[in-house]
Amino acid sequence: MKLTYILPLFIIFCVIWMWKIWRRHIDLFIIGLYLIPLVFFTFLFILPLSSLFLAAFFYGGKISMYWFTSIFTDTFFINFQPRTGYMFNVYGDTMYIWGLDYGVILNTIIVALMTTLFSSILGLVTAFILARYDFPGKNLFRILLYVPMLATPFVNAYVLGKLFHPTSGLINFIFYDLLHLFPYRIDLNGLVGISLAQILSYFPIVYLNVQASLINIDPSLEEQAENLGAKGFSLFRRITFPLALPGLTAGMIITFIFSMEDLSAPIGFIGYSGNPLAKKxxxxxxxxxxxxxxxGVITPETAALSLILLSFSIFGFIMIKRYVSLKTYASISRGGRWNPRVKRIYGLRLFVVYVFLISIAIFASLPQIGTILLAITDWIISGILP
Structure with a gap:
């Protein structure tokens, strides 16, 4: 028998023999659990990312940083002295709040930071109120705060832009024409509009994470602090807030990354008004x-910019995660039973809580309400109301 026939048969025999040995020691189900995500991860992430690396790091047939250097030295991408944009500029009876153009990269970072900051503030306050206070309608507000998470991509930002239209927007009609609370009509668009749309969509993420942290805090830690004289804001600043920081950080990381990579809000405002800043x-x-x-061929500059966007998201995640890892936290004590610290509120405090929660619930739900109206009425071509 020729060697060309013997060698393949020998290889097949070895494979079968090794398979019989491995089969005794390896669980096929476990192998499948590892292989399936590995295949998806390789074909849907590693290979596309590898193509970006090849396009971004090669110039003139050689490995080079040319495309990254050209991006960071181009004022279209980074410009510390904004040349265009409107920030509280008043023309006639209208105040334009669009944001300032610092270049594509800086604009993205600023929008992400502002979105993360205000989403964290709203999420922290709402989580603290609903986790630590008891009042009528509390469970209803918990449900209503989930509504902003029911996002309809692109349409939410379009609806928000329509609500803030200077002459035919519902917000300006109510607060400027009807109630006379605004000194000017508000044209909220561009980068500021993108950030507002993202805040309304992402603050429930922070709220859910912070609420989970507050619920898991061992009440005895705060009780011991009260016995030592801490109370009110001092108790919150020294004990409650640090213990809730892991949940807050988790929400901030998700919000920052989502904001950096969000495409629906820019396209929504571009579709609504064609605002040039929404494209930057x-x-x-x-x-x-x-x-x-x-x-299907992308430019090396686009590939480099995609890697820069990915790097910023990873950098933000690492920095926040590292900050939290430098601290130690305590939550639920092991064993035993405990009652959560929930306080019943009345009078002025209850009124303030209702005003805050009702305002947040209504305003944050406006894009979803507007989406329904767009679907069942002619509001897209009508004036202030359908």
């Missing part, structure tokens, strides 16, 4: 480059 963020610039690419 990294996610939309990359999307536009992909949509304009011929035969």
């Amino acid at each position: 963020v990294m996610s939309y610039y990359i999307f536009q480059s992909f949509s304009e690419a011929m035969r």
Whole structure:
């Protein structure tokens, strides 16, 4: 028998023999659990990312940082002296709040930071109120705060822009024309509009994470602090807030990454008004480059910008995670039973809580309400109301 026949038969025999040995020691189900996500991760993440690396780090047939250098030295991407934009500029009876153009990269970072900051504040306050106070309608507000998470991509931002239209927007009609609470009509658009749309969509993420941390705090820790004289804001600042920080940090990380990579809000405001500032963020610039690419080929500059966006998201995650890892936290004590610290409120405190929660619930739900109205009425072409 020729060697060409013997060698394949020998290889097949070895494979079968090794398979019989491995089968005794390896669980096929466990192997499948590892292989399935590995295959998906490889084909849907590693290979596309590898193509971006090859396009971004090669110039003239050699490994180079040329495309990254050209991006960071181009004022279109980074400009510390804004040339365009409106920030509280008043023309006639209208105040324009669009944001300032610091270049595509800086605009994206600023929007992400502002979104993370205000989402964290709203999420922390609402979580503290609903976790530590008891009042009528508490469970209803818990449900209503889930509504902003029912996002309809692109449409939410479009609805928000329509609500703030200077002449035909419902917000300006109520607070400027009807109640005369605004000194000017408000044209909220561009980068500020993107940030507002993201805040309304993402603050429930922070709220849920902080609420989970507050519920898991061992009440004895706060009781011991009260016995030592801490109370009110001092108790919150020294004990409660540090113990809730892991949940707050988790919400901040998710919000920052989602904001950096969000595409629906820019496209929504572009579809509503064609605002030029809404186009000056990294996610939309990359999307536009992909949509304009011929035969599926993207430019090396777009590949480099995509890697920069990914790097910023990873850097933000690592920095916040590292900050939290430097501290130690205590939550639920092991063993025993405990009652959560919930305080019944009345009078002025109850009134303030209702005003805050009702305002947040209504305003945060406006994009969802507007989406329904767009679907069943002619509001898209009508004036203030459907």
